[in-house]
Amino acid sequence: MSLIKETDLPGIGRKFQVNTRSGDKLVIVIHDDGRREIHHFDYDDPEESISMVTLDDNEARRVSGIIGGMAYLPKALESVEVAFDNMVFEWYKVESGAKAIGKTIVELQIRKKTGAMIIAIIKKDEKIINPGPNQVIAEGATLVVIGERKQVKACKELLLNGSL
Amino acid sequence: METYVMLEIGLALCIVGAAGLLAARFRFSIVPFLILAGMAVGPQAPVIGVFDFRFIESTPLIQFMGRLGVLFLLFYLGLEFSVGRLLKAGKSIFLGGTTYMLINFSLGMALPYLWGWPLREILVVAGIISISSSAIVAKVLVDLKRTVRAETEMILGLMLYQDVFVAVYLSIVSGLVLTGATSSTTVLKTSVIALGFMLSFILVGRKLAPRINKLLNVPSDEIFMLIVFGILTLVAGLSETIHVAEAIGALLVGLVLAETDHLERIEHIVVPFRDFFGALFFFSFGLSIDPFSLGGAIWPALIAVIVTIIGNFVAGLIAGRKAGYSYQGATNIGLTITSRGEFSIILANLAKAGGLLSILQPFAALYVLLLAILGPLLTKESKWIYSKLAGVFGWPSIKDKKQRRRAEAKG
Numbered sequence: 001m002s003l004i005k006e007t008d009l010p011g012i013g014r015k016f017q018v019n020t021r022s023g024d025k026l027v028i029v030i031h032d033d034g035r036r037e038i039h040h041f042d043y044d045d046p047e048e049s050i051s052m053v054t055l056d057d058n059e060a061r062r063v064s065g066i067i068g069g070m071a072y073l074p075k076a077l078e079s080v081e082v083a084f085d086n087m088v089f090e091w092y093k094v095e096s097g098a099k100a101i102g103k104t105i106v107e108l109q110i111r112k113k114t115g116a117m118i119i120a121i122i123k124k125d126e127k128i129i130n131p132g133p134n135q136v137i138a139e140g141a142t143l144v145v146i147g148e149r150k151q152v153k154a155c156k157e158l159l160l161n162g163s164l
Numbered sequence: 165m166e167t168y169v170m171l172e173i174g175l176a177l178c179i180v181g182a183a184g185l186l187a188a189r190f191r192f193s194i195v196p197f198l199i200l201a202g203m204a205v206g207p208q209a210p211v212i213g214v215f216d217f218r219f220i221e222s223t224p225l226i227q228f229m230g231r232l233g234v235l236f237l238l239f240y241l242g243l244e245f246s247v248g249r250l251l252k253a254g255k256s257i258f259l260g261g262t263t264y265m266l267i268n269f270s271l272g273m274a275l276p277y278l279w280g281w282p283l284r285e286i287l288v289v290a291g292i293i294s295i296s297s298s299a300i301v302a303k304v305l306v307d308l309k310r311t312v313r314a315e316t317e318m319i320l321g322l323m324l325y326q327d328v329f330v331a332v333y334l335s336i337v338s339g340l341v342l343t344g345a346t347s348s349t350t351v352l353k354t355s356v357i358a359l360g361f362m363l364s365f366i367l368v369g370r371k372l373a374p375r376i377n378k379l380l381n382v383p384s385d386e387i388f389m390l391i392v393f394g395i396l397t398l399v400a401g402l403s404e405t406i407h408v409a410e411a412i413g414a415l416l417v418g419l420v421l422a423e424t425d426h427l428e429r430i431e432h433i434v435v436p437f438r439d440f441f442g443a444l445f446f447f448s449f450g451l452s453i454d455p456f457s458l459g460g461a462i463w464p465a466l467i468a469v470i471v472t473i474i475g476n477f478v479a480g481l482i483a484g485r486k487a488g489y490s491y492q493g494a495t496n497i498g499l500t501i502t503s504r505g506e507f508s509i510i511l512a513n514l515a516k517a518g519g520l521l522s523i524l525q526p527f528a529a530l531y532v533l534l535l536a537i538l539g540p541l542l543t544k545e546s547k548w549i550y551s552k553l554a555g556v557f558g559w560p561s562i563k564d565k566k567q568r569r570r571a572e573a574k575g
Contacts, residue, residue, distance in 0.1 A: 007317055010320050029311045
């Protein structure tokens with residue numbers, strides 16, 4: 001993980017500085033009024049911002065979803081997670097061979113056994129928000145799981161192996 | 165002749181709004197526009213039909229709303245301020261801030277001393293000259309997209325340092341000016357009382373924090389706001405009775421309430437009031453200035469402006485280089501902190517209340533006006549100024565850096 005440096009800007013907001021592995025420098029300023037500024041710096045000149053984008057709060061959330069892989073999951077990955085402190089949202093793709101395929105949520109006792117919760121199932125042709133207990137886990141579907149980090153981890157194990 | 169107070173206030177607010185529109189049209193800081201608008205109207209202005217541009221009946225009201233503006237400005241400053249932040253800003257800020265204050269405060273004392281002004285005036289002028297406007301500086305940094313630059317941290321740190329300085333300085337000076345103390349024992353006594361009041365207020369406030377938390381635990385925003393503003397105004401009024409500026413009282417309330425769990429809720433509620441009454445504060449300051457009385461103050465104000473720009477630039481350069489910023493970054497620091505505004509005006513009003521030399525009002529008006537216009541301009545043009553200076557002092561020029569980089573990239 002590249003180093004992210006946080007700095008307070010009293011009266012303005014907070015600044016995050018990211019030095020990426022690819023050698024770029026990215027600076028994000030979150031203004032207290034909700035705007036975000038994203039600046040791209042020349043790698044060997046930390047002084048001059050080459051280009052910048054200003055986003056309002058709405059746009060910033062949409063963009064963060066796109067960057068986070070929620071709008072389109074990179075093919076190389078089978079899961080994407082968003083973390084708030086200890087709470088994790090994870091987009092988990094059910095690969096072929098997972099033991100949970102064909103079983104319902106209630107059969108797997110996901111909530112009881114792991115504490116995590118499936119809040120949405122995304123298939124090619126439909127999205128099921130807040131699936132009921134009788135929803136069947138289908139191959140290739142992406143599940144949105146919420147819980148604490150270890151609960152989500154347990155849930156993925158349960159889906160893969162059919163037991164803990 | 166009948167007077168219509170509501171109509172006058174409405175007219176005043178429309179003028180303030182128009183000044184704001186003009187400022188937005190020119191993409192410039194609103195502060196100088198508000199002061200100029202206030203100066204344009206007043207006793208010397210005409211009466212057109214029912215519209216009385218002299219604001220004779222409503223001036224006391226507008227002045228009072230301006231006073232509320234000071235309360236809200238300083239209250240917000242207190243809310244935003246935190247000791248933790250100051251400690252995090254650390255040593256470079258302390259060194260830089262002290263350097264800045266030593267240079268500029270002594271320059272601020274030297275000028276009125278050379279002009280032969282009395283001691284209390286010297287102390288007030290030193291404050292007017294050395295304290296930047298955190299409101300203008302923060303706004304200019306955001307408007308010019310400078311928030312990402314490394315040296316911005318230092319600039320905001322210097323503002324924090326100055327906030328602490330203002331609190332201590334203002335409480336001592338307000339004691340001196342308002343009590344009219346002259347002998348050294350009374351001076352010492354008023355200073356001790358003022359500082360003692362501040363410290364004990366903060367200590368008692370910390371002790372009472374859980375109680376205040378409970379008191380403010382009301383779901384209704386309306387009642388919440390009434391309680392907060394009640395405390396704010398009452399404390400400001402009380403501090404005045406012991407000759408501590410009401411602004412300091414407001415700052416202290418902000419500091420104490422910042423320690424409670426309701427900080428964000430309070431900030432949310434205060435901002436619109438701060439903006440509204442803050443605008444009226446700058447307008448009412450302009451209104452209290454008679455443009456025809458500025459004549460005698462032109463030279464002192466001009467000299468003070470030039471000295472301020474040079475002093476700020478040098479201090480910024482020293483502080484910036486010491487903290488390890490590039491010459492360009494250090495130049496930006498020196499040029500950005502030159503804006504003057506609310507604090508200089510608060511001091512000028514204090515001088516008026518204490519019956520000091522009447523030249524201080526027009527002097528402060530011209531001085532603030534010039535630096536509220538020049539400060540943001542200098543900040544905006546800092547790149548150009550740097551490239552000019554780089555040639556003189558042999559600093560690395562912006563073009564050089566780019567060429568060197570290109571050469572490296574090719575090589």
